[in-house]
Amino acid sequence: MYVSDLALNDFRSYREVVLALEPGVTAFVGQNGQGKTNLVESVAYLSTFSSHRVAADAALVRQGTGGAVVRAKIVHGDRPTLVELEIVAGKANRARLNRAPARTRDVLGVVRTVVFAPEDLELVKGDPGHRRRFLDELTVLITPRLSGVRSEYDKVLRQRGALLKSAGAARRRGGRVDLSTLDVWDGQLARAGAQLVTARAQLVRKLRPHVAAAYDQVSAGQGAARIDYRASIDVVDETPDLDAAELADDSAAGDAARGAVEAREEALLDTGAVTQRLLDAMGRLREREIERGVCLVGPHRDDLVLSLGTLPAKGYASHGESWSYALALRLASYEVLREDEASPWGRDGEPVLILDDVFAELDSRRRERLAGMVAHAQQVLITAAVPEDVPAALDGARFDVHGGEVTRA
Template structure:
């Protein structure tokens, strides 16, 4: 898979730009603040419908414009597809596939797959759990686009149940009468049904990623430490607080997870009403990162944290390239794999952040990828192992060098 053409209209700093890209290495070189990251951000947006830099779409529309348009041509083998996304701040976005309107923007998911590594990824190791949850969920969507609908449905139910808990808590504190919780059981059931699917999915994904992460960390760090990942569930924690035995190792069924989630919500209901928040579910979970048996957050050095973040992205790339193992296939994951499905690898201003040893190791690991997009402030930041097409980016223009 590779992106052969990118066109932007009023996206970020670009009023209008057209860029022809090549398979293999494509380096976007220019001083900071000239728009290099905007180009790869647009390609990542086509694949995920999200930016790696901002949480909402409003900042993607150029100042003074009312909408932005991103158009990309994606080539897989002998097939080419054109995806067009129209981004309008404060309104629903629109999508077209091969010039035909798509019913929903998320219908474009799966046409392009990207793995993007950027300086912001250091937060995967040093930051809060929400970034690590987002990492898992975005990878799940890349593997199978239907997960986007599941996550969206869960978020909607979560908001509805949260609003009910908040109003019930306010009624209890006002002492004007007992809060009406008759509809809470209905929302509990909905949240448990959707949450159990997400829990099962994430657990299988972590299991599938684990050997890739360990191997990638060893390669990047030249064998300096053992990297491990695990999953910490708020459902297990809630049941453990009530004296339940620890959950057994290995995969659990969706049905079993649904019953556990219902039990956990029942046991924490008084706390949830008191605080007015949802305390149990995948929105409270964490991807656990350990290095040499110790938590990476707080114990890993700056260089080790970079290596771990890089290992997470490289592991994602390898999993997407190889395809899911049988356990993930059983959860109705995608089956469109093989060389034509290899994701585009994006390295956004990464090499300047790495020491010489890690820079060389990373370059050696990605040199054979089907398409690699690199941004760098100066040509010297692009390792010699990654020779290929080069584009100079300056003052809002992109020129083939």
């Protein structure tokens, strides 16, 4: 697929901009702060309803205005689809598909993007939250229905957390705690949580060979990358003495034998069994959860463990290795989306690649290898401060971005 037309109104720094784009490589070139990222961010936002830069939508709306509109024509094979999204700060987005009002979730997946950005280094070096978000956003692109499950889970998590806190406070005052409401939340958390866990574990299986292959290519054979899903439910189940258990978010790479790791992963693919295990774990952890006022088990405490050879990448990988790993995760996402046969777009579901200011971050060898690997994608949108940052293999159309004006060079 590719984006053939893009129009923004009051999105970020743009009052109005209209662009005609082509398949192949397009570079947006300009000094910092001129609005390059804002352009590609709008395309990425259409695909996931989230930005790689901010958590809240308010920042996407041009300062001093009430709402932003992003309009794009997406071409799948030879079928064009017109997507329109109105972003109103603090309210639900309004969507239109081919000019007819549509549910926002019907727009999810129409545009598929894979974004490479300097922030990706956090996938390797940062908190597990970055890696969970990476898995969840990709999951939703493949299975838009899970977007609802994801919001449901977040809602239940907040409400159950609030209940645990007030139960803890009541207990400390010596009052009685009504635990029947908690049982209801446990059930909801387990059902929504298990669907997320299973979807993520399935995704990790699909990504794994691609991550290994992409890492091998980006690093020119400098290491064996392997990704594993680390579920908090496994930590709880494998720790008989819960008081000694380390339920910290930051679980280290499992050193268990490969066979055990594989069996654990296999077990996560059974949603019914995971639901039951989550319920059992919440039962065992109840006292601790009330005491601490937080939900201690579930997909919000899971992690994606990135290993290089026998070491975890986090805390061990060099800066260059971390970059190779981050690129490998994005390249693997691209491959998984490309081979997703269940996509409503079939073979035309190949995502648009967005490379936001990444070449300046990479050494020349990684730059050239990455360029070679993405050069043949159907559409690649690149931002760079100077034309020299764009590798020769990615020669294509160019727009200059300056002071809010975008002009074809």
